[in-house]
Amino acid sequence: MSDDNTPWHRQHLEPRAGLFAILTTVCISVGGLVEIVPMFTIDSSDAPDRVTIEPYTPLEVAGRDIYIREGCYVCHSQMVRPFRDETLRYGLWSRSEEYMWDRPFLLGSRRIGPDLHRVGGKYPDAWHYEHMFDPRSTSPGSVMPPYPWLSRWKIDVDDVNASVVALNRLGTPYSSEDLTATATVLQAQGSEIVERMSASGIEVTWDTEIVALTAYLQRLGRDRTTTLADADGEIP
Amino acid sequence: MSTAAAAASPVELYDDEITKKFVWATLAFAIVGMTVGVWIALELAWWPANLGIPYTTFGRLRPLHTNAVIFAFGGNIVFAGMYYSIQRLLKVRMYSDGLSNFHFWGWQAIIVSAAISLPLGLTQSHEYAELIWPIDIAIAVVFLSFGFNVAMTIARRRVQHLYVAIWFYLSFLITIPVLHVFNNLSLPATLTRSYPVYAGMTDALVQWWYGHNAVGFFLTTPFLGLMYYFLPRAAERPVYSYRLSIIHFWALVFLYIWAGPHHLLYSSLPDWAQTLGMIFSIMLIAPSWGGMLNGLLTLRGAWDRIRTDPVIKFMVVAVSFYGMSTFEGPMMSIRAINGLSHYTNWVIGHVHSGALGWNGMISFGILYWLVPRLWDRELYSEPLATLHFWIATIGIVLYTVTMWGAGLTEGLMWRALDEGGQLQNPVFMDIVNQLAPFYWLRLVGGLLYLSGVLLMAYNLIRTTSAPAPTATAAAAK
Ligand code: HEM
Numbered sequence: 001m002s003d004d005n006t007p008w009h010r011q012h013l014e015p016r017a018g019l020f021a022i023l024t025t026v027c028i029s030v031g032g033l034v035e036i037v038p039m040f041t042i043d044s045s046d047a048p049d050r051v052t053i054e055p056y057t058p059l060e061v062a063g064r065d066i067y068i069r070e071g072c073y074v075c076h077s078q079m080v081r082p083f084r085d086e087t088l089r090y091g092l093w094s095r096s097e098e099y100m101w102d103r104p105f106l107l108g109s110r111r112i113g114p115d116l117h118r119v120g121g122k123y124p125d126a127w128h129y130e131h132m133f134d135p136r137s138t139s140p141g142s143v144m145p146p147y148p149w150l151s152r153w154k155i156d157v158d159d160v161n162a163s164v165v166a167l168n169r170l171g172t173p174y175s176s177e178d179l180t181a182t183a184t185v186l187q188a189q190g191s192e193i194v195e196r197m198s199a200s201g202i203e204v205t206w207d208t209e210i211v212a213l214t215a216y217l218q219r220l221g222r223d224r225t226t227t228l229a230d231a232d233g234e235i236p
Numbered sequence: 237m238s239t240a241a242a243a244a245s246p247v248e249l250y251d252d253e254i255t256k257k258f259v260w261a262t263l264a265f266a267i268v269g270m271t272v273g274v275w276i277a278l279e280l281a282w283w284p285a286n287l288g289i290p291y292t293t294f295g296r297l298r299p300l301h302t303n304a305v306i307f308a309f310g311g312n313i314v315f316a317g318m319y320y321s322i323q324r325l326l327k328v329r330m331y332s333d334g335l336s337n338f339h340f341w342g343w344q345a346i347i348v349s350a351a352i353s354l355p356l357g358l359t360q361s362h363e364y365a366e367l368i369w370p371i372d373i374a375i376a377v378v379f380l381s382f383g384f385n386v387a388m389t390i391a392r393r394r395v396q397h398l399y400v401a402i403w404f405y406l407s408f409l410i411t412i413p414v415l416h417v418f419n420n421l422s423l424p425a426t427l428t429r430s431y432p433v434y435a436g437m438t439d440a441l442v443q444w445w446y447g448h449n450a451v452g453f454f455l456t457t458p459f460l461g462l463m464y465y466f467l468p469r470a471a472e473r474p475v476y477s478y479r480l481s482i483i484h485f486w487a488l489v490f491l492y493i494w495a496g497p498h499h500l501l502y503s504s505l506p507d508w509a510q511t512l513g514m515i516f517s518i519m520l521i522a523p524s525w526g527g528m529l530n531g532l533l534t535l536r537g538a539w540d541r542i543r544t545d546p547v548i549k550f551m552v553v554a555v556s557f558y559g560m561s562t563f564e565g566p567m568m569s570i571r572a573i574n575g576l577s578h579y580t581n582w583v584i585g586h587v588h589s590g591a592l593g594w595n596g597m598i599s600f601g602i603l604y605w606l607v608p609r610l611w612d613r614e615l616y617s618e619p620l621a622t623l624h625f626w627i628a629t630i631g632i633v634l635y636t637v638t639m640w641g642a643g644l645t646e647g648l649m650w651r652a653l654d655e656g657g658q659l660q661n662p663v664f665m666d667i668v669n670q671l672a673p674f675y676w677l678r679l680v681g682g683l684l685y686l687s688g689v690l691l692m693a694y695n696l697i698r699t700t701s702a703p704a705p706t707a708t709a710a711a712a713k
């Protein structure tokens with residue numbers, strides 16, 4: 001079917017589907033291998049100024065799963081870039097080691113609302129309760145929908161336990177108490193939040209979803225204690 | 237070619253019933269997916285639009301929109317076009333009608349389960365890979381069965397040389413399973429929840445390797461395959477340059493994979509990976525424009541038909557938007573520019589100039605060409621198709637221009653510093669409140685685009701329900 005003027009690829013490549021498929025597979029593999037494989041060899045905990053990043057507590061895991069379920073990451077990023085305006089607005093820029101227990105990662109790709117990577121400790125617990133119940137009560141003009149069901153719906157202890165067990169299998173260290181007495185651990189941390197909220201006149205039980213979500217939000221970005229003043233000096 | 241094949245009429249030779257099914261599914265999910273798009277556009281302009289229901293908040297509906305338009309609308313038109321063109325290019329019926337139907341019903345079942353699970357908040361959170369692990373397994377099975385069906389069809393082909401469109405289809409069939417499997421490796425905790433085997437920045441890199449190549453190998457290469465088949469057919473011209481198609485095909489499949497890190501610029505991803513992502517993204521202009529030029533130049537000599545033939549109109553605009561968004565994308569991959577555009581509505585403008593302009597318009601062009609042929613009827617109304625073309629085009633322009641405006645506004649306001657080096661707009665909400673007019677105008681653009689789709693659905697339904705042509709009219713064709 002070919003004469004001497006037919007280019008080589010027309011004679012040897014394009015009529016051969018198997019060879020064509022193999023070459024395509026090779027082409028699409030190179031980039032991914034070169035970029036992704038080295039990631040497994042990088043140990044971010046080696047960073048010279050490393051800070052210890054604690055794994056999420058069971059209550060924070062529950063809160064994080066609510067954050068995922070509600071799609072908070074769709075509107076809020078968790079990645080502060082090393083720009084002056086961002087460190088002024090949000091705080092210290094984000095480092096790899098801070099994400100080391102993040103399964104899945106939640107960097108986000110939109111900022112319909114502000115970045116949340118440094119929101120932990122920025123507001124009191126009660127603020128989060130009010131804000132999730134009626135965002136405009138704390139942030140006039142917000143476009144965020146209200147989430148009143150979070151102060152009604154309860155977390156399921158068995159469900160949280162299953163999550164902690166799975167994360168532990170993947171390598172996140174949990175104590176045997178976390179793994180076997182999950183309810184006790186959840187209640188202990190939840191009760192502290194309940195107490196702080198009730199000081200502001202809010203009555204909830206420790207197993208309400210808003211308590212877990214608050215635990216997670218209050219935890220975000222708190223492992224890095226370096227002050228913004230230090231960071232300022234580092235910006236090139 | 238065997239004499240038996242030559243003797244058999246195309247009706248017996250090819251399975252066109254499967255194409256028809258995918259055409260109907262395309263129409264249905266174009267309407268569903270874009271209606272949800274309009275809904276979430278309204279939610280940004282007017283927050284009460286979730287009606288106080290937990291299942292319809294922006295955070296839950298947005299993934300439903302993206303999955304519906306990419307995998308339901310985009311997937312179904314790609315499959316429709318592939319079944320139609322593969323059989324004709326290889327001059328053989330699909331290997332197995334059973335597998336084709338398994339593919340059809342399996343894919344629709346996956347879509348329905350997505351439409352239920354995403355509003356329920358069952359999600360993995362990885363963009364465009366939100367579906368939970370049991371559905372992921374179903375996707376792998378259904379997609380691979382389709383791949384097997386195509387591979388066996390290729391093995392039994394009656395034309396030895398593989399035409400350009402087939403190369404692009406092959407790259408789609410090979411790459412999507414690789415991306416899908418590696419990005420979704422996870423450990424189930426419950427029936428509906430799992431945790432990825434990768435953590436932190438590694439998870440982020442794997443996800444954006446997937447995410448960018450979902451754009452590359454779901455919204456680009458199969459659509460280029462469709463372009464290489466349907467555009468020359470509609471224009472009745474051969475492809476402009478065979479050599480160009482070879483070069484840009486191989487460059488595209490090689491370069492695309494590297495570009496993922498442009499979604500993670502200025503993050504804590506190692507610098508070398510960010511730089512690689514940026515450089516390869518910029519290089520991507522070349523093969524992308526190779527495809528655009530090959531498409532546009534194929535139309536040379538058919539330019540007069542732009543004025544008269546709605547199919548050509550849609551295709552010209554589609555290929556032009558492909559060129560535009562593949563110019564904009566590499567620009568946005570330059571770190572300094574990404575510093576401004578990332579996180580803003582600019583990205584949304586970019587996405588939809590590709591999605592509405594390229595994927596949407598080429599799909600509409602194909603449908604207007606294909607449906608009359610599949611059903612052997614005249615198109616019910618050309619003026620209606622032309623009207624669709626114009627409102628869709630105006631809709632895209634409104635959508636993209638407002639999102640560029642909104643993106644620049646927020647990007648510049650976020651970073652504005654006063655003389656003292658302090659934030660000019662320290663209150664985030666002040667910036668959010670600047671965006672309302674843009675959001676309302678975008679909504680109008682989206683509504684126009686959706687109305688166009690409804691017009692098309694009406695036009696095509698009227699086309700297929702017209703009385704069958706008489707035997708003589710059919711013979712005259
Ligand atoms: C009537 C037409 C449409 C409307 C009104 C619409 C509206 C929207 C809105 C409001 C968003 C969320 C933007 C944000 O986060 O601020 C969105 C996101 C998105 N849409 Fe559409 N859309 C439409 C059609 C399409 C089509 C046809 C496609 C693809 C083929 C598409 C693909 C996407 C994607 C991929 C995203 C996510 C973008 C990102 O993550 O950056 N849309 N759309």
Ligand code: HEM
Pocket residue numbers: 109363451455456495498499517518520521524558561562563564565566568569574577578579583586587590591594595
């Ligand atoms: C050479 C081609 C292209 C390049 C280099 C490119 C580059 C980019 C860049 C830099 C971003 C912004 C990432 C960020 O800052 O978060 C982006 C986002 C995006 N692009 Fe492109 N683009 C290209 C073509 C296209 C086309 C043709 C389409 C659609 C059909 C498309 C769909 C998207 C989507 C859906 C996103 C949003 C991802 C997300 O954040 O969820 N791109 N692209």
